[in-house]
Amino acid sequence: MPDALLTPELLRKLEQLQLLASRRARSSLRGERRSRARGQSVEFADYRDYTPGDDFRYLDWNLYGRLERLFLKLYEEERELPVRIFLDASESMNFGEPRKFDFARRVAAAMGYVALCSFDRVSVLPFPATRSGNGALTAEESAARGALRSVRGRKSALQFLKSLEALTAGGSVEFDATLRRGALEARHSGLAVVLSDFLDPAGYENGLNALLGRGFQVDIVQILSPEELNPAVFGDLRLVDAETGVIQEVTFGRYRLKHYQQTVQNYIQRLREFCQRRGIRFFVAPSNTPLEDLLLRQLRKAEVWA
Amino acid sequence: MNFLAPAAFAFAAAIPVVILFYLLKRKRVVRLVSSTVLWQRFLAETQASAPFQKLRKNWLLLLQILLVALAVLALTRPYFSAQVKPAHLRVVVLDASASMQSTDEAPSRFEKARAEALKWVNALAGSDQMVILQAGATTEVKQSATSEKAALRRALEACAPSHGPTRLVPALRMAESLVRDQRGAEIHLFSDGAVPELREFENKALPLIFHRVGVRGNNAGIIALDARANPENPRQRAVYVSTANFATNAVEGELELRLDGRLLETRAVKVPAGETTPQVFIAEQTTDGVFTARLKATDDLAADNEASLVSLLPKPVKALLVTSGNRFLERALRSVPNAEVSLAGGLAETANGYDFTVLDGVTPAVWPTGNVLAFQVAQSNWFTSVERLEGPAIVDWRYTHPLLRYVGFENVQIAESLAAKTPGWAVSLLDSPQAPLILAGELNRQRIVWVGFDPLNSNWPLRVSFPIFVANAMEWLNPANAAGGQLLVKSGEALRLPLAKPETTARVTFPDGEIKTYQIDPGASEFVFGQTQSQGVYRLQLGDTSMTFCVNLLDAAESDTRPQDSLQLGQFEQVEATTLRRTNMEVWRSIAGIGLAILLLEWWYYHRRTV
Numbered sequence: 008m009p010d011a012l013l014t015p016e017l018l019r020k021l022e023q024l025q026l027l028a029s030r031r032a033r034s035s036l037r038g039e040r041r042s043r044a045r046g047q048s049v050e051f052a053d054y055r056d057y058t059p060g061d062d063f064r065y066l067d068w069n070l071y072g073r074l075e076r077l078f079l080k081l082y083e084e085e086r087e088l089p090v091r092i093f094l095d096a097s098e099s100m101n102f103g104e105p106r107k108f109d110f111a112r113r114v115a116a117a118m119g120y121v122a123l124c125s126f127d128r129v130s131v132l133p134f135p136a137t138r139s140g141n142g143a144l145t146a147e148e149s150a151a152r153g154a155l156r157s158v159r160g161r162k163s164a165l166q167f168l169k170s171l172e173a174l175t176a177g178g179s180v181e182f183d184a185t186l187r188r189g190a191l192e193a194r195h196s197g198l199a200v201v202l203s204d205f206l207d208p209a210g211y212e213n214g215l216n217a218l219l220g221r222g223f224q225v226d227i228v229q230i231l232s233p234e235e236l237n238p239a240v241f242g243d244l245r246l247v248d249a250e251t252g253v254i255q256e257v258t259f260g261r262y263r264l265k266h267y268q269q270t271v272q273n274y275i276q277r278l279r280e281f282c283q284r285r286g287i288r289f290f291v292a293p294s295n296t297p298l299e300d301l302l303l304r305q306l307r308k309a310e311v312w313a
Numbered sequence: 314m315n316f317l318a319p320a321a322f323a324f325a326a327a328i329p330v331v332i333l334f335y336l337l338k339r340k341r342v343v344r345l346v347s348s349t350v351l352w353q354r355f356l357a358e359t360q361a362s363a364p365f366q367k368l369r370k371n372w373l374l375l376l377q378i379l380l381v382a383l384a385v386l387a388l389t390r391p392y393f394s395a396q397v398k399p400a401h402l403r404v405v406v407l408d409a410s411a412s413m414q415s416t417d418e419a420p421s422r423f424e425k426a427r428a429e430a431l432k433w434v435n436a437l438a439g440s441d442q443m444v445i446l447q448a449g450a451t452t453e454v455k456q457s458a459t460s461e462k463a464a465l466r467r468a469l470e471a472c473a474p475s476h477g478p479t480r481l482v483p484a485l486r487m488a489e490s491l492v493r494d495q496r497g498a499e500i501h502l503f504s505d506g507a508v509p510e511l512r513e514f515e516n517k518a519l520p521l522i523f524h525r526v527g528v529r530g531n532n533a534g535i536i537a538l539d540a541r542a543n544p545e546n547p548r549q550r551a552v553y554v555s556t557a558n559f560a561t562n563a564v565e566g567e568l569e570l571r572l573d574g575r576l577l578e579t580r581a582v583k584v585p586a587g588e589t590t591p592q593v594f595i596a597e598q599t600t601d602g603v604f605t606a607r608l609k610a611t612d613d614l615a616a617d618n619e620a621s622l623v624s625l626l627p628k629p630v631k632a633l634l635v636t637s638g639n640r641f642l643e644r645a646l647r648s649v650p651n652a653e654v655s656l657a658g659g660l661a662e663t664a665n666g667y668d669f670t671v672l673d674g675v676t677p678a679v680w681p682t683g684n685v686l687a688f689q690v691a692q693s694n695w696f697t698s699v700e701r702l703e704g705p706a707i708v709d710w711r712y713t714h715p716l717l718r719y720v721g722f723e724n725v726q727i728a729e730s731l732a733a734k735t736p737g738w739a740v741s742l743l744d745s746p747q748a749p750l751i752l753a754g755e756l757n758r759q760r761i762v763w764v765g766f767d768p769l770n771s772n773w774p775l776r777v778s779f780p781i782f783v784a785n786a787m788e789w790l791n792p793a794n795a796a797g798g799q800l801l802v803k804s805g806e807a808l809r810l811p812l813a814k815p816e817t818t819a820r821v822t823f824p825d826g827e828i829k830t831y832q833i834d835p836g837a838s839e840f841v842f843g844q845t846q847s848q849g850v851y852r853l854q855l856g857d858t859s860m861t862f863c864v865n866l867l868d869a870a871e872s873d874t875r876p877q878d879s880l881q882l883g884q885f886e887q888v889e890a891t892t893l894r895r896t897n898m899e900v901w902r903s904i905a906g907i908g909l910a911i912l913l914l915e916w917w918y919y920h921r922r923t924v
Contacts, residue, residue, distance in 0.1 A: 098347075099347035101347075102346070204347065206347065206348035206351065207350070235351060240344055242342055243341040244342050245343045246346045246349050247344070247345050248349040249345050249346065249347055250348065251349075256341060257355075257356060266358075266359060270351065270354050271351055273354075274351060274354060
């Protein structure tokens with residue numbers, strides 16, 4: 008049900024928002040976004056000389072009356088803005104209270120809903136794309152994933168939210184490879200939203216660079232669980248990485264908590280600086296952040312939407 | 314290593330607790346986490362900031378710093394200069410008597426005692442001092458007070474057991490003088506307790522700690538050996554051997570008698586437990602020789618299983634009677650077998666050709682240099698003053714003296730006597746209330762028997778005791794007997810030999826064949842030989858005369874090797890053998906050092922493991 012991800016009040020508030028794209032839409036499909044392309048809309052763009060074969064309906068007869076020359080009125084073509092939401096659905100997202108994956112899905116739902124309301128094309132790309140072993144994708148989830156590959160129009164919003172709900176997290180992920188592939192697969196660049204914890208040992212830089220190189224406007228939300236920010240377990244620990252199975256032994260005491268927190272902040276800061284240098288809008292959100300605070304205050308303030 | 318407080322081993326129960334803690338520590342809590350990336354970075358960052366990091370408040374750190382501080386403090390050996398605490402003195406008395414050679418402790422009691430004493434040396438605390446005395450027949454200071462362990466060890470290694478008897482009194486007396494007025498001083502006696510009377514130390518509060526060595530008293534030995542003329546056949550010798558058994562079981566063995574190494578007789582003997590068995594051997598002897606008695610039996614102490622005796626053939630006793638006529642005396646002298654009596658009315662020479670001289674009321678012109686039996690005459694240097702005494706009453710006589718053996722004065726009356734105060738060189742044998750009547754002693758190596766009265770002025774010659782006294786006197790005054798006695802020396806005692814003429818060197822052949830040459834001071838009038846620690850037959854070459862003497866243990870107290878649980882000091886005081894007060898094994902310094910090293914190691918390991 009939609010209210011499981013987003014409350015009706017929140018949906019209503021979201022309906023009034025519109026994604027702000029800093030770039031002109033480059034999609035070939037018509038939408039509600041201004042683009043460099045000339046076409047049919049109400050926004051006048053320019054004139055050009057008439058050449059035989061042009062549609063008479065766009066001739067400026069008033070101008071012909073004064074100058075006796077045929078000019079054709081050009082309008083800005085309104086195109087759609089492809090919004091690609093990269094949703095981290097790896098095992099690590101299953102952690103946290105509330106779960107990071109749940110939070111990520113709600114953010115994805117909110118962004119997707121805003122985009123759909125603006126008649127933009129929304130693609131949700133949960134990664135990893137495939138899973139093997141015990142956590143292999145069910146038929147239902149595969150169908151949901153398929154449905155999420157391309158959604159357009161406000162009427163699809165309900166189905167969109169349902170499909171999002173059917174998603175589960177599991178398996179391990181290669182962040183960079185996934186993003187690179189996502190960038191290559193996209194026919195048109197647009198807005199890329201990456202929802203992840205960015206805790207891939209191999210790093211995230213190459214994947215984000217690939218998105219930027221393809222011309223995407225990239226927004227990222229780093230979702231961390233409260234436990235990751237502020238661990239509550241102390242003592243002699245054998246930590247097992249849920250994704251990779253890597254074992255890390257650590258003796259952790261309260262006196263080292265600050266140090267750990269500093270490490271986490273350093274990690275976040277590195278990502279933030281990376282994003283700032285490349286014009287990526289960056290948000291960090293613990294999974295227990297009130298959703299409205301993130302959506303209606305932080306994203307709005309950062310002019311992701313208005 | 315021994316332990317002062319073995320009960321403290323109960324604290325070892327803490328070890329499993331420690332191990333348990335380590336088990337708990339090692340058992341890490343397994344946690345499934347979303348990702349270890351952050352943790353890896355965290356560890357990498359803390360490692361990257363190594364070797365130094367900001368000091369954090371950490372109880373473990375504080376505790377360990379405290380531990381290190383304490384250990385270091387202990388290692389610096391702190392002290393308070395305000396309290397002057399004198400170093401403790403320990404006097405180690407090591408019994409080196411013959412009984413310590415018993416082999417009931419492996420390898421011997423003496424070695425056991427020495428090993429024990431060495432442990433005490435090793436345990437000597439920093440400023441404490443130790444003295445090492447070796448108590449055998451004589452007491453030797455092997456090491457004066459020192460805290461230098463090497464010197465003490467050397468001194469103990471230099472100690473050697475002897476065949477002598479235990480003379481603890483001088484050793485304890487010396488030890489007592491050392492520990493007197495010293496607080497905390499102790500005397501450690503390492504002995505088997507086979508020691509004679511220590512009455513002298515009763516009520517002295519002697520800080521004596523008796524370390525007993527020895528586990529059993531399985532010993533039989535020869536405790537007496539003597540050779541005399543056979544009363545039934547003067548040409549034969551009767552050798553008397555007394556064997557005592559101090560074990561708890563009867564001892565069966567063979568007793569053999571040798572003369573100059575030649576086996577004369579072997580006799581099977583059985584000595585019941587705790588008893589003494591005398592044996593008399595009759596042997597023909599044609600020349601002077603050495604009788605050796607040997608007990609062949611299995612026991613712990615070998616030293617007392619053999620004894621030797623120099624037996625000189627009896628020679629006729631040549632006596633010179635200087636008298637104005639005394640038939641009683643003359644007959645009494647002549648009745649002694651083997652006596653040659655010459656008569657003289659006066660004496661103008663030193664009577665060199667005679668074994669002894671009898672002066673019967675005649676003051677000689679020249680006093681004899683040999684032994685003298687003097688009746689009612691007195692040389693001026695014998696006494697300070699001589700008075701006359703009328704009708705002295707006889708009140709007491711010394712019947713234990715060899716001269717008065719079988720002699721009684723029950724109904725002897727004396728009309729008149731000379732009276733002199735008992736001089737230092739003599740003992741009184743017969744006493745009247747006023748003055749001694751008979752004196753005997755040795756003055757300038759001249760044996761003198763002085764009878765203050767003329768027998769003819771008494772009814773003594775009519776009593777049977779008179780000829781017996783004369784016979785006793787002849788035996789006592791016979792220089793051959795005295796010399797024969799000199800040739801039997803108890804081990805540890807000195808051989809004293811008068812020199813007839815000045816000698817410069819003496820060559821002594823020891824029982825083990827070793828030969829030593831001694832220089833004699835030209836003015837010396839006697840040769841004193843004190844190295845009689847081992848028993849056996851010694852040969853002495855003195856100028857051109859050679860002689861043989863024997864050193865024997867022959868000490869029943871020493872043969873009784875039963876270890877004593879306590880030392881009796883007089884009637885009421887006794888010192889129990891200690892087993893608990895072994896030693897203050899102060900190994901805490903090493904332990905503290907090891908502990909410190911372990912602590913550092915633990916610190917390093919802990920650090921390496923966590924970061």
